[in-house]
Amino acid sequence: MKSVSAFSSLIKDDLPEDVLGGLNAAITQLDWKSSTRVLLHIGDYPPHGRRFSNIRDKYPNGDPYGLTAESVLKMMQSKNILYFFGRITSHTDTMLQIFHNIIGEFPVFDLVGGDPIKLIEKFIKATSSSITYAVSLTSTIGSSSKDIYTLQRKKLDMNPNEPNWNILPLQEGVVMWYHILNTLEELKDPNYFNKSNLFSKSFSFKIASQPFSAGVEKYAYFALDMPTKKMVMKEYLHVGQGDLFEKYLEAIEISTIASFLSTEFNLIAKRKNISKVNFLNVKLLRCGTIDFCTRYYTIEPRLQNxxxxxxxxxxxxxxxxxxxxxxxxxxxxxxTKGYLVVCDLQGIEHNDEFLLTDPAIHCIDPLRFGRTNFGKEGIKQLFLANHRCNDICKKLKLNRINNGLSADDAAV
Structure with missing residues (x-):
């Protein structure tokens, strides 16, 4: 990770800064060879030009070297560099809106505040969040994909408010799910998760016209399981080619396996006075006709506020x-005897329970669980090499992991 620490202002007696020159230098002078590319820009004043502000400016017509926000940001976009901004003052608000219009939505961290200690804490959190988001995104869709900015563009159409359900049409579809697993052998058998083992039933629902949120892979919509049960429906970004139905089945398979393993975990946790780990009951929804008009979603209960x-x-x-x-x-x-690990844990926590959704799985079978499965190397490099056993591991009497090896592997 490299940084461009400072760029000299073009002039000293006005407030706008050489933002476009600084961004252009960062984009063109760093090598950007890493698969994860993060540009975290922290600023208190906008670029030169009346387009961005009406404050005192020696260059009201814009950058004296002819740089434009469009040319700089499009170059950044072409190099698949993910942009993040740390907002210190309101002077940059117009700039942010212009940047949003050019490249779509991007994370903005609020760094406003006079306390230096709190500012440092905010900066550290912003940096950590930027890297985590970028790593997750590029590991999912690839650093060379043109779709790396699709998510940000879609966010311009977000609506975080629950809709007026009275004016939305009632829709019909079919929900599908797999029966809960009973054994480890069923878990390891990819043939268990085929279409013939799906259960299904008709389903009446309403769905918001706009998503309220977006993750690395999916949009999330408010929905109602009629007449009143609040749900969340999620739709893939449609990145890449392939059978869309199979992609949704894959998500249900991951959820089913995570739920089975959490049930087994909770049987022991209850006896050891350890917090429970549960996963939402996720199903596949098909609506529309079985042709090019068909749409698929995953559907799950809405988490509490x-x-x-x-x-x-x-x-x-x-x-x-x-x-x-x-x-x-x-x-x-x-x-699972080293067959897989469940990871990418996200959701909410209560005093004695974690309620999670959208996990990922690394598995020694590279043909299962989609592109978030990094296979045997994912287990070795991203779990075994990083895990540090804690008191809960001891309570569960799990074999200790040392230096990237389990106790069994280390003994060989």
Whole structure:
């Protein structure tokens, strides 16, 4: 990771800064060879030009060297560099709106505040969040994909408010799900998860016209399981080619396996006075006709109005350390005898329970669980090499992991 620490202002007696020159230098002078490319820009004043502000400016017609926001940001976009901004003052608000219009939505961190200690804490959190988001995005869709900015563009159409359900049409579809697993052998058998083992039933619902949120892979919509049960429906970004139906089945398979392993974990956790780990009951919804008009969603109960957190990622980054969840990941590895680990744990936490959704799985079978499965190397490099056993691991009597090896592997 490299940084461009400072750029001289073109002039000293006005407030706008050489923002475009600084961004252009960062984009063109750094090598950007890493697959994860993050540009975290922290600023208190906008670029030169009346387009960005009406404050005192020696260059009211814009950058004296002819740089434009469009040319600089499009170049950044062409190099698949993910842009993040740290907002110190309101003077940059117009600039941010212009930047949004050019490249779509991007994360903006609020760094306003006079306390230097709190500012440092905010800066560290902003930096960590930027890297975590970028690693997750590029590991999912690839650093060379043109779709790396699709998510940001879609966010311009977000609506975080629950809709007026009375004016939305009632729709019909079919929900599908797999029966809960009974044994480890069923879990390891990819043939268990085929279309013939799907259960289904008709389903009446309403869905918001705009998503309220977006993750790395999916949009999330408010929905109603008629007449009144509040749900969330999620739709893939449609990145890449392939059978869309199979992609949704894959998500249901991952959810079914995570739920089975959490049930096994909770049987032991209850006896050991350890917090429970549960996953939402996720199903596949098909609506429309079975042709090009067909749409698919995953559908799950809506989480309570509690802070949603991402605790760890499928790239090995721990964003919110919770010993119980790290022990759960360890448990999935040991219970399946090294076949897989469940990771990318996110959701909400209560006093005695974690309620999670959208996990990922690393598995020694590279043909299962989609592109977030990094296979045997993912287990070795992103779990075994990073995991540090804690008191919960000891309570569960899990084999200790040392230097990237389980106790069994180390003994060989």
């Amino acid at each position: 509690t802070e949603y957190k991402r605790f760890n990622t499928n790239t090995g980054v721990i964003t919110e350390l919770r010993p119980t969840l790290e022990a759960f990941v360890h448990f999935t590895y040991e219970y």
